[in-house]
Amino acid sequence: MYLSKFEKEVALLETMMSKEIRQLPLPVLLKIRSLLKEEKFTRLDGKVVINSFLPPFPSEAFNGLGRSIQALMERRAIPVSAYISVTSKCRYNCWHCSKTRRTGADMSRETILSAVRDLQDMGVCILGFTGGEPMLRDDLAGIIGSIDDRSVSILFTSGDGVSEKRVKELRRNGLFGAAVSLDHYEPEIHDERRGVKGAFGTALNAIRIFRDNGMYTMIQLVATREMANGESFQRYLDLAGELGVHEIRLLEPMPTGNLLSCACKCILNGEERGELRKLHIRTNRERNTTKVCAFAHIEHKELYGCGAGFQHLYVDAQGNVCPCDFTPVSFGNISRESVSVIWSRLTAAFGRPGCKCFLMENMDRLNEAFTGTLPIEYSKVRSLCRFPEECELPEYYRMLGWKDECSCPSKSFRQEGGLRHAFAFSKA
Numbered sequence: 001m002y003l004s005k006f007e008k009e010v011a012l013l014e015t016m017m018s019k020e021i022r023q024l025p026l027p028v029l030l031k032i033r034s035l036l037k038e039e040k041f042t043r044l045d046g047k048v049v050i051n052s053f054l055p056p057f058p059s060e061a062f063n064g065l066g067r068s069i070q071a072l073m074e075r076r077a078i079p080v081s082a083y084i085s086v087t088s089k090c091r092y093n094c095w096h097c098s099k100t101r102r103t104g105a106d107m108s109r110e111t112i113l114s115a116v117r118d119l120q121d122m123g124v125c126i127l128g129f130t131g132g133e134p135m136l137r138d139d140l141a142g143i144i145g146s147i148d149d150r151s152v153s154i155l156f157t158s159g160d161g162v163s164e165k166r167v168k169e170l171r172r173n174g175l176f177g178a179a180v181s182l183d184h185y186e187p188e189i190h191d192e193r194r195g196v197k198g199a200f201g202t203a204l205n206a207i208r209i210f211r212d213n214g215m216y217t218m219i220q221l222v223a224t225r226e227m228a229n230g231e232s233f234q235r236y237l238d239l240a241g242e243l244g245v246h247e248i249r250l251l252e253p254m255p256t257g258n259l260l261s262c263a264c265k266c267i268l269n270g271e272e273r274g275e276l277r278k279l280h281i282r283t284n285r286e287r288n289t290t291k292v293c294a295f296a297h298i299e300h301k302e303l304y305g306c307g308a309g310f311q312h313l314y315v316d317a318q319g320n321v322c323p324c325d326f327t328p329v330s331f332g333n334i335s336r337e338s339v340s341v342i343w344s345r346l347t348a349a350f351g352r353p354g355c356k357c358f359l360m361e362n363m364d365r366l367n368e369a370f371t372g373t374l375p376i377e378y379s380k381v382r383s384l385c386r387f388p389e390e391c392e393l394p395e396y397y398r399m400l401g402w403k404d405e406c407s408c409p410s411k412s413f414r415q416e417g418g419l420r421h422a423f424a425f426s427k428a
Helices: 005-016 026-036 060-073 108-124 140-145 163-172 187-194 199-211 232-242 270-285 341-351 358-369 395-399 411-415
Strands: 042-044 047-049 081-084 126-130 151-157 178-183 216-222 248-250 291-296 312-315 402-406 421-426
Touching: 005 026, 005 047, 026 060, 026 395, 081 108, 108 126, 108 140, 108 341, 126 140, 140 163, 163 199, 178 199, 187 199, 199 216, 199 232, 216 232, 232 248, 232 270, 248 270, 270 291, 312 341, 395 402
Parallel strands: 081 126, 081 312, 126 151, 151 178, 178 216, 216 248, 248 291
Antiparallel strands: 042 047, 402 421
């Protein structure tokens, strides 16, 4: 399933020679290569897949990633990924669900299609479709089919509603990958956490169907303290190997949705997040072990940091645009204004990439502003929340020439609603 060391070296060379990437300065190319070298590669349908955070190579979507890197070197933030919730409907009741406490009707097909076009025009190269349960939307295949080759599409599902017929239709319409939520290796525990008996069997069936139809197949886990333990996770890793999935997306509990007011009971501490990082590093070094892609590692300051509102955005089922899937702060609604206008507002607020998770940094402040429904309007929290003002930058941005020194604005400037950040920048 995974490339040998020699095959990986050849793939790395091919990647560095792609149309947009090869235009980058040599020092930047070498630094990007050093980052990618730590990942385990897969070849699928003639394309090299590094992980679900990056588009496959060769593809026009990968070329778009190269353009986004060029934009960063010019101090312009282009969203690399955007996730769209196509429905709030779901037949499960998951313990950690981040979509609860949101009200209103689902977006129309026309609104979603317009958003897809706008996001592609903005440079998004990875489009994710989530919910609720996206498979409960009958026109999902048509929505995915509207995406041209500038972006790849990924589906996030519990497995509910997945069938051979529907997956073949999704595949014909261009779906590249699917991530099926699998909360535990024990069926009874998974079912309990999903609130539905038989959910484990449904998930495993969906995994098999996606895999057998040639898609990049992932399982997704929100790691509890128990699962952050190496011994417990090994059993989950063994199951992943039996299932033949390409990747495990490893998340952690987030203070939003069902966990908004009780996050302190389950949020992982620094040591536990460190264990998740070790799992990412170890599994990417072992060729015959299913690779782990841990958010705790990808978003660490030694790599890419938190890209919420700077290189990533999320549109909920009602059309509210938020910095990420978990941060319940709306910067506007696409039924009233374009995504590009709202993106400008987002980047004005965030200004620069952060070394720390914005939501984790502000969970107490967001709780203070919470009045019963989500998302919370930006106007109600902009004077409360701490945005990425600190001078420390994630390593990825420093290697692109950004400097840690910066001139940070006073909070009053942000309250006026304008972009007041000054950047210190030097070309690599």
